[in-house]
Each structure stands twice: as C-alpha cells, then as structure tokens.
C-alpha cells in the first residue's frame with residue numbers, strides 16, 4: 131500500500147503542467163526540421179541564410195588581434211550594453227547615415243545577434259493584449275516572439291501583382307494594399323515590424339511605401355521595430371531608406387542590425403539596436419536581466435571592422451560597396467539557372483535570398499489535396515531527399531492560417547561560392563533533362 135501511495139504522489143507531481151502558458155503554440159520551429167534535412171540529404175545547401183564564403187580578411191585579422199593581442203582584458207566582461215569601442219563607432223556610423231548626433235551610451239545597444247535585439251524589443255515594448263502588425267511573408271521568429279511577450283500578432287500581406295506576360299517578376303511586384311494596411315491599425319496596436327530589405331522576398335520598400343507606414347505609425351502613435359539586417363545588400367542601384375529618417379519616426383523606431391549579415395560572419399552573433407533613449411532604456415532592462423553581455427572579442431573585432439568602413443565610406447574598397455556587387459552577380463547566376471529550367475525566379479532587389487515559382491515542377495511531386503502540409507513544404511522535402519538540393523518553402527514565412535496563400539514558391543540563399551552555385555545549376559539542369567526525356 132505504501133509503495134502504491136508513493137507512486138501515486140509521484141505521478142501527481144509529474145502530471146503537473148511544466149510548460150509556461152506563454153509558450154503555447156510556439157514549440158514548432160521549421161528551421162529545426164529543415165536544417166536537419168539539409169544536413170542529412172543535401173549535396174548543395176541553398177536553404178538556411180548564411181554565406182559559405184569567408185568573412186573579409188580585415189575582419190578576421192581584427193578578431194585574431196583582439197584574441198591574441200596584448201590587451202588580455204578583451205577576454206573579460208565588458209560594458210553590459212555594448213563594448214565601448216563598438217557603441218562609439220556604431221553611434222558615429224549610424225549618426226552619419228541618419229544625419230543626427232547619437233549618444234553611444236544611450237542610443238545604441240549591442241546584442242547577441244539581431245535575434246536577441248528582436249527579443250529585447252518585444253519583451254520590453256509589448257504588453258498583454260497589445261497588437262503587433264507583421265507584414266507577410268516575414269522572418270518567422272517575429273510571430274512566436276510577439277506571442278511569448280503575450281502580445282497578439284496581426285498580419286497584413288504583401289500581395290503579388292499579376293505578372294506581365296513572359297516578364298520575370300520582381301520583389302517590387304509584392305505590394306501592400308494601403309487600405310488593407312490602414313485597416314489593421316487600431317488603438318490596440320502597439321507596434322509594427324518592418325523588415326526592409328525583406329527576408330524572404332528580397333523586397334526593398336520604396337520611399338512611398340515607407341511613408342505610408344510612417345504616416346500610420348504617427349497617426350496611431352505606434353512604434354516601429356525596423357529589422358534592417360540586410361541594409362547593405364541592395365542591388366541595381368536601389369537605395370535602402372531608413373524609416374527612422376522619415377518625419378516623426380526617430381522617436382518611435384528601434385533600428386536593428388547584424389554584424390553577421392553586414393560582414394558575412396553569422397556565427398559571431400553580434401547585433402545591435404539604434405534608437406531613442408526613451409525606447410532603448412527599456413531594451414536595456416530586458417538585456418541586463420537576461421543575456422547581459424555579448425562576447426567581448428567579437429565586439430572588439432566588429433568595432434575595428436566599422437572603423438575601417440567609416441574611413442572607406444562610399445569608396446570602391448569599402449566592403450559595404452564590394453559585397454553587394456559580388457552578391458548581385460551571384461543573384462544573376464541563380465536567376466539564369468532557375469529561369470533556364472522553368473523554375474521562375476522572383477528577382478530580389480535586396481538580401482541574399484531569392485524566391486522561385488515551382489508550379490512547372492508539380493508533376494514530379496503531386497499534390498495531396500487533404501494534406502495539412504502546404505505543397506511547397508512537401509516539395510522542398512522531396513527536392514532535398516531526391517535531388518540533394520536544399521531550399522526553404524515560402525509557407526514557412528507565413529502564419530498558420532495563411533500558409534496556403536502562396537504555397538508554390540521556395541526560397542534559395544545565393545550567398546554562396548561560385549562552385550556551390552554551379553553545383554546547384556548542374557542539379558537543376560540534370561533534373562530538367564530527366565523531365566523532358568520521353
């Protein structure tokens with residue numbers, strides 16, 4: 131009897147819910163599944179967004195100097211809200227871009243990648259019941275991060291304009307409907323998340339589009355969380371416009387950036403926020419009570435990288451000038467290979483991602499009408515398993531109810547060595563030949 135009651139009391143303890151309620155519905159993560167599939171089956175991985183080429187030499191050398199130089203204090207804690215040399219140079223750099231004086235101590239905060247910057251924003255600024263507008267398709271972590279802060283995500287889509295006959299679609303053909311966007315703003319709206327250049331489409335929002343968003347933010351007293359991690363990756367002479375530079379926006383915007391994307395070193399996980407102290411002071415509260423600190427050596431090296439870029443600003447030797455040039459060439463290669471096999475690419479104006487239409491390949495992976503899984507997801511899984519080519523389904527960038535809105539596109543990352551892009555081209559060519567063979 132004694133053993134029986136002991137086991138009952140143990141069972142009772144173990145049946146208590148262990149998961150905090152705020153995590154409900156946020157447990158699934160597409161990257162876990164697709165990163166594993168790519169690791170298991172891919173010969174060529176154009177899935178997850180990271181370069182397979184090295185960061186620039188000057189950056190690696192800065193890291194080595196920081197690591198093995200005389201200043202051994204670089205192995206210890208530094209200032210919690212950002213290593214002083216890094217916040218100083220970021221304040222100088224972004225001050226120049228925004229045309230305003232920035233205080234390194236109050237207008238800049240360094241984070242563990244842009245990911246933690248986003249997390250700090252939602253935790254610091256979103257309350258229970260607050261609505262946060264997210265433009266679809268979106269970098270997938272925005273939705274669970276809003277939910278973990280007890281906020282309610284409200285989605286507004288970029289809609290694809292009907293393509294002109296025969297012409298390739300551009301990311302600029304995905305547009306907000308102004309009336310639809312306006313209808314999402316209410317007194318419950320606390321913030322809007324803007325991601326320009328946008329992952330996954332590569333859309334670079336135009337001045338008119340940004341003004342539309344800015345006017346609504348000002349009218350409804352809404353904050354803007356502006357994820358600008360791909361700010362330097364803009365092509366064809368397009369301009370990246372910072373929404374914080376528009377009238378009435380500085381005081382209500384947090385700009386988010388990433389050294390990972392800026393210097394092709396995603397594993398360093400150095401990111402930052404730039405904004406008014408009235409917002410950043412609350413981000414600092416979240417940061418000091420969670421992560422507290424980002425690796426000192428990496429911050430020192432990124433500071434040196436920015437120092438160099440400030441000196442070379444706008445000059446041909448600047449990495450921020452060279453990288454987009456190289457990536458534009460890679461984009462064009464991938465566009466050509468995809469177009470040649472009939473996987474219609476949507477030409478991105480920015481980022482290192484490209485979305486392509488897989489409709490012509492539907493005979494290879496037939497639809498299962500009653501399946502819960504969107505077609506593009508099954509297609510991407512089939513493609514990596516059978517062709518060894520990894521990509522990410524576009525539905526991964528839509529919220530649950532909208533996953534089937536555009537379910538015949540997949541996203542490729544083209545921040546890859548020439549050899550990787552050639553290998554992808556070989557797979558696509560061979561696939562096309564097999565398809566056309568009687």
Ligand code: PMP
Nearest residue numbers: 243244245269329359388390401
């Ligand atoms: N925002 C966007 C739009 C991204 O694509 C990514 C990385 N894929 C991040 C934020 C996160 O950046 P980091 O690696 O610096 O955390």
